[in-house]
Amino acid sequence: MVPFHILGSYVSPRSRTAWKASTTARHAEIQYNTKYLRTHNDRIILENTSLLAEAPRIHITETGNKTETKRLPIALIIGVKKGGTRAVLEYLRLHPDIVAPGPEPHFFDTHYTKGFEWYRNLMPETEEGQLTIEKTPSYFVTKGIPQKVYEMSKKTKLIVVLRDPVMRAISDYAQIAARNPEVKPFSEIVFENYDSYTVDTRRAIVKVGVYALHLTRWLEYFTLNQIHIVNGENLIRDPASELRDLQTFIGVKPHITGEHFTFNITKGFPCYRRNTSQQSWHCLSDDKGRPHPNVSSLVRSKLANFYRPFNHRLYLMTGKHFDWT
Template sequence: MLIKETMTCRKLKRVGLRGINNLVLLFMTILIPFALLIALSVTKTSVDFDEIRQVRRQPLKADETNYVSPNIRQDKYFPAFPSEKSNGSMQLLTGTRLNGGRSSGRLKLKQIYNLVVKGNAYQQVKGNREYEPAQRERKLPKVIIIGVRKCGTRALINMLSMHPDIVQPLNEIHYFDFDSNYAKGIPWYLNQMPLSSKHQITIEKTPAYFTSKKTPERVRHMNASIKIVLIVRQPTIRVISDYMQGALKHKEKQKKDFSELVMDNGEVDKFYRPVQTSIYCVHLDRWLHYFNRSQFHIVDGDALINNPYKEVKLVERFLGVSDYYSPDNFYFNETKGYFCLRWENSSRCLGENKGRRSIYPNVSEPLIARLNEFFGPYNEIFYNQTRRRFKWETS
């Protein structure tokens, strides 16, 4: 009898322990989600609508640079591109993609519960266009600065980069003139472009495009309506500047002086590459075969040095972007000897080797006159092509 009572007590204890365990599990199942909801509601990492709107005005972080436009056609010519990372919902939720910003009006507990527990944070936010994160994307350029080399392309792109509606790659791409790059296709070219917002236009600058025979047709194949910016300088000055860049870069290899390279048996050597580049009409004729004259804007590189504001405003108008530049954005640096840029609390100047005429070789006046005479007929053709005259004869 005693043995039966003992066994009964043991059974009752086991049943009691199981019941207690079940109660504890039930309690934890209810308590943990509510604790999580309360923690999310008071921490800075919770999602709010104002922070999502803030994304539209903030640059994406480095880990998002693989995103490309969904508008680019994807077929056998355009392979599938990488899309947004799969953990985008949690990035949105925790604020790792929101780059800070104050909150005003947080999501309700029920909404947070749906975002966290049901795991549909990204879908719920993205489904409402009002709160959709800004899609910064890589876009093919609508404008290309094709040259001319040593005419101020770097100065021009620096000035244009100040504009809030303009973005550009950090480096020259050489997509259309390098066969090895062109063989990689449009997806590779697109991936070299910077991320941009919907209202921004992308500009690419590679001065070597102007003299490349293959480039005009290739550019037209990509975009027949593209806008083209060409910047030119007085041809003789451009030749001297081109020579100096090569001389400074290859001091040991450069054994001939300027006069020996530019002249051949008493005549200007038209096969000397710096001279070839300054015969603008030959190269422009190739471009005009594929594009209308209205698609070009010619920048006077000499005027850009002396009055950058006027020239940049003309480019701004040609591009069709918002009115942004003012005379206050440019100031003359007495030490460097050329204009520098200024905006808000920042300023920027070109490198030390820019704008210094003191580094030019000693070129005799008869040689300069001979070069000016040589370029004269070519300049007349160029004036007719552009329907614009430059004061190069008196330079």
């Protein structure tokens, strides 16, 4: 049995009673077109709803206060793993009004019981006017996290870096293979049955790429205009344009521009500089932009066929189109 499939239309009592309409024209269109996804017993269920999610009423106020210099994050880069999250974090840290811890805090998925004070203490000191952010890519796909983030602050801004899910899976595999050279071939991991190319949807390497499913969970607590999607392919082609939109979304003055970036031909990726009057360029470490294993075009196309309906759902949900295969 394939444990992860579309069951068809379903309207939950909650979606009928508790979800409310949004006011903007963009939302109105999305409300009309969107079928939300959820899971039940590991199956993906499409929910027809004409309504956007209303955030629940539970609310815990932020623990930081004006006299404290370490503050809880106002924005989180929540995913996706291998989407380009490190690049986005390091680029945003070029902004004088943005501070962030370098390591991933993993607060909401691993250390939540340690409490918000523990979390706040992980953050760098902020001066007046500076904003704190953090990145932990596992947040996007981990059940229960949207509610926890909402309880920290219902105003939290969410950043998701999305990349062609087939390429994301291959990138994830390249990381696994770099750590464990004995790993099975890619095709033996992603297909349950290699003869019929049945995709093994129990595998995390596959599941992460069902972006519409994960986004649906976040939309139960946050509205679409609190979620900013970065185009992971465009982030490599034209980082400045993605950063322009990101700075607007976060609400800082435009500071990071094309002058902060150069394309490093040897690395095959953009590198960046903090000070535009200096020539010292920094590139991300060698584990970003790893060589990928050879994956046949047949395997890629079978996996692309699996993701296509979910990608389409994502386009409807977000109003954003990606040129994925």
